[in-house]
Amino acid sequence: MQSEMPVADFPPKVSVGDFSAALWDPDAETPEGLIGPDGAIAPKRFSVYRNNVIVSLCDALGQTFPAVTNLLGEDYFRALARAFVAEHPPSTPVLMWYGDMFADFIESFPPLQAYPYVPDVARLEWAWVSAYHAADATPLDPAAIGAVSPDEVGQVRFERHPAAAVLVSRWPVWDLVRINRFDPSAKIEIDLHEPQSVLITRPEFEVEVLLLRPGGDVFVNALMDGATLGGAAAAAGAQVPEFSLSDVLSDCLANGVFSDLRTA
Amino acid sequence: MSVQPSRSQRVDAAIPARAGAGLKAEHIREILDSGADIGFFEVHAENYMGAGGMPHRQLEAIREKYPLSLHGVGLSIGGEQPLDAEHLKRLAALNKKYEPGLFSEHLAWSTHDTTYYNDLLPVPYDKATLDRVCDHIDEVQEVVGRKMLLENPSTYVAFQQSTMSEIEFLKQITKRTGCGLLLDVNNVFVSCTNHERSPEEYLADFPITDVGEIHLGGHAPDRDDEGRPLLIDAHDREVDDAVWKLYESVIRENGSLPTLVEWDNDVPAWPILLAEAQAADRILEQAREPDLKRAV
Numbered sequence: 001m002q003s004e005m006p007v008a009d010f011p012p013k014v015s016v017g018d019f020s021a022a023l024w025d026p027d028a029e030t031p032e033g034l035i036g037p038d039g040a041i042a043p044k045r046f047s048v049y050r051n052n053v054i055v056s057l058c059d060a061l062g063q064t065f066p067a068v069t070n071l072l073g074e075d076y077f078r079a080l081a082r083a084f085v086a087e088h089p090p091s092t093p094v095l096m097w098y099g100d101m102f103a104d105f106i107e108s109f110p111p112l113q114a115y116p117y118v119p120d121v122a123r124l125e126w127a128w129v130s131a132y133h134a135a136d137a138t139p140l141d142p143a144a145i146g147a148v149s150p151d152e153v154g155q156v157r158f159e160r161h162p163a164a165a166v167l168v169s170r171w172p173v174w175d176l177v178r179i180n181r182f183d184p185s186a187k188i189e190i191d192l193h194e195p196q197s198v199l200i201t202r203p204e205f206e207v208e209v210l211l212l213r214p215g216g217d218v219f220v221n222a223l224m225d226g227a228t229l230g231g232a233a234a235a236a237g238a239q240v241p242e243f244s245l246s247d248v249l250s251d252c253l254a255n256g257v258f259s260d261l262r263t264a
Numbered sequence: 265m266s267v268q269p270s271r272s273q274r275v276d277a278a279i280p281a282r283a284g285a286g287l288k289a290e291h292i293r294e295i296l297d298s299g300a301d302i303g304f305f306e307v308h309a310e311n312y313m314g315a316g317g318m319p320h321r322q323l324e325a326i327r328e329k330y331p332l333s334l335h336g337v338g339l340s341i342g343g344e345q346p347l348d349a350e351h352l353k354r355l356a357a358l359n360k361k362y363e364p365g366l367f368s369e370h371l372a373w374s375t376h377d378t379t380y381y382n383d384l385l386p387v388p389y390d391k392a393t394l395d396r397v398c399d400h401i402d403e404v405q406e407v408v409g410r411k412m413l414l415e416n417p418s419t420y421v422a423f424q425q426s427t428m429s430e431i432e433f434l435k436q437i438t439k440r441t442g443c444g445l446l447l448d449v450n451n452v453f454v455s456c457t458n459h460e461r462s463p464e465e466y467l468a469d470f471p472i473t474d475v476g477e478i479h480l481g482g483h484a485p486d487r488d489d490e491g492r493p494l495l496i497d498a499h500d501r502e503v504d505d506a507v508w509k510l511y512e513s514v515i516r517e518n519g520s521l522p523t524l525v526e527w528d529n530d531v532p533a534w535p536i537l538l539a540e541a542q543a544a545d546r547i548l549e550q551a552r553e554p555d556l557k558r559a560v
Binding site: 009011012013014015016017019020023024033034035036037038039040042043044045046048049052053056057060089090091092093094095096131132133134135136162163202205206 | 310311313314315316317318319320321337338339340342343344345348351354373374375376377378379380381382383385388420421422423424425458459460486488489490492494496
């Protein structure tokens, strides 16, 4: 005989790749070579790992998205989380960073098309967890703006605090998150026709979620994009006649949206 | 001019040969308010890899009052691919920031390709795996700049391809890398039950002089396809009586060692977890008594 016959390894070798492929595919056979104490292949034992992986990742999502869980109900959420995990498994062992694509996934999830406000609830919860873990920074002293000379105030630009974010929404996302997470006993009439944009900040260690006043989303987003105070106020006023610069600016300063300002 | 030591607010880093508890965020306020009398706390490193905020503030408050043990759960030391260099840097940074008295990781893998599975998955005990694990541990100890402890796993399946026992595998690792071991007595009981071996014999063979820390935790009972007992390392309840017995014999024969009680799922109220730690402390105290008598 000129060449060796192709003979499978004995005992069979199970690589990490073989193990993970079978782990990820619920219909896959247990890899040959993974055995119980009798030396026989052990499917139920293998399924402990399969179950640990899925359950623990769904649990991690549940911890980040409690309002989405309440909105959809525990069973529906688990099914949704399973579908998400299968398509977007984590790529980092730091699970506080897992779930950034969950809102977009919900938005494109066909069975949830009739509930178009759910993705924004997920976006708000993602912003919350991002703010919770953001870098520490001292918020700008509200008095700092008063120290700027009146003829320079319009030219002021702000440095965004690392925890600050704006969520612009067509839906009553603030009411939905309050009733499903932060204030479940509150008597809130949800009006699905009421758009609510929110500000997420963490002046010290507690995350604050604040309903933005009219035009506040345009104004704060413009400032975060580097616009001057005068430019941002003009943009917000042009789009939203009820915009009140003094009210929105004092909300921002009281809640630590900025960490610094410059006049140049 | 006096030289101020850095971190002067913190207690000494060294972990005493007492009982400690896994730190849970929901317990922190009560722990600090009550000034809980406990030897140390252990945290999962991955929970403190955010940039800032409450978790770091709370951990610093704990670290000021208690020694800390840093326990990684996601490095994938048993994996077939190179270690995640960014993750290793984060572990090194946490070691520097909090000065933990002990630093440990697992004999397991959890990442393959780009996917992190969030479970401690098993490795075969053969030469190729041994070489790989030793290379990875060398790299960890070099980058982090300290000795690490490697924890014995809970396993549900065995690999037919294994050519040595788990103990032999662990002994080879400590000999080649100089790392220490974290002896998880619950894992010993879980794995020995699952593979129908004697936990007493396993412990008698265990290289106890390399052990820097002991873990205790709860497991969940189940059955395999043939109806054999299958124990799951669930960390969701009290330490089992059988595990307490094994632990007691380890301590009686070898003396006191820092001992952590883990409770990660269905986390109870703080007094219940503290009571588990106090139960371990009583066993540790019994082992110390002969020394005290000799000293007198």
